Amino acid sequence: MTCPAHTASSVHPSAASTPLPVTGVDSHAHVFSRNLPLTEGRRYSPDYDALIDDFLGHLDRHGLSHGVLVQPSFLGTDNSYMLAAMAQHRARLRGVVVIDRDMAEAELDCLSAAGVVGARLNLIGKDVEDYDAPRWQQFFQRLAQRHWHIEIHRHIDDIHQFLPAILASGVQVVIDHFGRPQAGIQRDNPQHQAFLDLLASQQIWIKLSASYRNHADVAQAITMLDLLRDACGGSQRFLWGSDWPHTQFEDQTGYDQQFSIMEQVITDGEERKKVLVDNPTALFKLA
Numbered sequence: 001m002t003c004p005a006h007t008a009s010s011v012h013p014s015a016a017s018t019p020l021p022v023t024g025v026d027s028h029a030h031v032f033s034r035n036l037p038l039t040e041g042r043r044y045s046p047d048y049d050a051l052i053d054d055f056l057g058h059l060d061r062h063g064l065s066h067g068v069l070v071q072p073s074f075l076g077t078d079n080s081y082m083l084a085a086m087a088q089h090r091a092r093l094r095g096v097v098v099i100d101r102d103m104a105e106a107e108l109d110c111l112s113a114a115g116v117v118g119a120r121l122n123l124i125g126k127d128v129e130d131y132d133a134p135r136w137q138q139f140f141q142r143l144a145q146r147h148w149h150i151e152i153h154r155h156i157d158d159i160h161q162f163l164p165a166i167l168a169s170g171v172q173v174v175i176d177h178f179g180r181p182q183a184g185i186q187r188d189n190p191q192h193q194a195f196l197d198l199l200a201s202q203q204i205w206i207k208l209s210a211s212y213r214n215h216a217d218v219a220q221a222i223t224m225l226d227l228l229r230d231a232c233g234g235s236q237r238f239l240w241g242s243d244w245p246h247t248q249f250e251d252q253t254g255y256d257q258q259f260s261i262m263e264q265v266i267t268d269g270e271e272r273k274k275v276l277v278d279n280p281t282a283l284f285k286l287a
Contacts, residue, residue, distance in 0.1 A: 019287055020091050024064035025280035028176070028209045028241025029055055030072045031085050039076030043125065046074070050245040052085040056092070058244060058255040064276070066286055070151070071098040072247065073122045079111075086115050094284045096120050096151050101139035112146050117284045118174065119143055123154040131165035140169035149173060149205070149283065155180045160194035163204075172203050172283065174239070177210040178224050184216060185227045199231035205283060206232070208275065209241035211261065212253050221265045238275045239283070240266070 033049045059067055069082050079097045086093045096118040097111060129136065143150055149172035152159065156179040166173055179185065179195060186192050198204065206228055211221040229235055242258045266272045281287050 018091070020065050022065050022277050022281045022286050024059075024062070024276040025066045025068065025239075025284065025286070026059060026064055026242050026244070027068045027239040027280050027284070028070055028207055029067055029244040030247065031055060031069055031082055032072055032075060033081065036075060036081055037078065038074050039078075042074040044074050044248055046247065048245075048250075052089065055244060056089065058242070059092075062255075062259050066092050066094070066280070066284075068094045068096060068117070068241070068280070068284060070096045070120060073098070073124075083111075083114055083116075090115055094286070098122070101135060105142070108142060108146060112148075116148070118149040118151050120151040120153065123152065124180075128154075128158070128162050131162050132168075136165075137169050140166055140171040144169060144171040147172075147285065151176060153177070153180070155182065156185065156195050157191045160191065160198055163195075163198055167198075167201055167203050170203075172205065174205045174207060174283075176207050177213050177243070178206065178208060178216075178221070178228070181214055181216075181224070184214075184220050185224050187227065196227065196231040199228065200233060202237070204232075205237040205239060205279070207239045207241050208262070208265065209239075210243035210246075210258075211265075212246070212249055213243070218261055218264050221261065225265055235271045235274045236279060239280055240275050 031050050031052050032046060034046050038045055055067060059065070069086065071079050071082055075081065077098050077100060079095070079099070082095055086095050093115060095114070095116045097116050098120050140150060150166060151174045152163070153176040159175070159179065163173065181192065185196070187196070208225060216224065228238070232238070240262050242255055244255050244258070246253050266275055
């Protein structure tokens with residue numbers, strides 16, 4: 001593989017410029033082109049382009065300085081399109097990749113130099129593996145050594161069954177989209193309560209993103225936030241993401257609407273600063 005760091009520096013000498021002041025972070029968005037090769041077994045195929053300039057335009061209009069790009073599942077482990085976008089805007093962007101667990105150390109180092117801060121496990125519709133197994137533990141430990149996180153996309157009902165094995169490796173864990181409950185987070189559901197019980201761990205971060213994927217309106221999102229805040233002991237490990245361009249929901253929502261929902265759900269100014277500025281600055285190494 002061509003080292004992304006070398007590619008970035010040769011194409012854009014200013015890619016590693018002085019860090020920008022953090023005014024706000026969108027921690028979850030995707031970029032892609034409809035003409036890219038798609039992975040087999042995908043659940044979705046885009047018929048439009050989600051371009052980096054459009055994403056940056058959304059950030060600018062809402063006073064956000066930074067964004068975190070997440071590799072979409074339909075592109076598999078070919079992260080090159082996302083890495084190219086990051087190379088063009090190195091000061092503003094970080095990335096979460098999808099990679100093979102046996103990736104060489106030198107390749108992981110290259111990704112770190114290019115601004116990658118995490119790896120994603122999209123487990124929607126997939127079998128959960130034995131994360132206690134040595135190969136998985138070694139993989140998570142290698143991420144932890146680079147101060148990356150592992151991002152988990154999975155419905156809430158069985159996260160508690162496999163998450164402790166991942167936490168045992170010492171890696172930071174980010175849970176996507178409120179934990180993906182389908183009818184809200186319910187304390188009287190033993191599986192949901194088991195998930196909430198894990199959130200006291202300082203290794204776990206929650207993305208307050210894509211409430212529409214949970215079929216939740218603003219009131220339901222506020223209720224979920226209240227439960228998560230109580231379980232986490234505060235707001236110090238919450239992040240916000242737009243989930244732009246809202247794949248499979250493009251005709252139901254947009255960036256402006258998602259930003260407005262965030263403002264309605266997180267009404268306290270101090271808490272909003274934590275979610276948009278302080279927390280992502282710490283996790284994504286923005287300062």
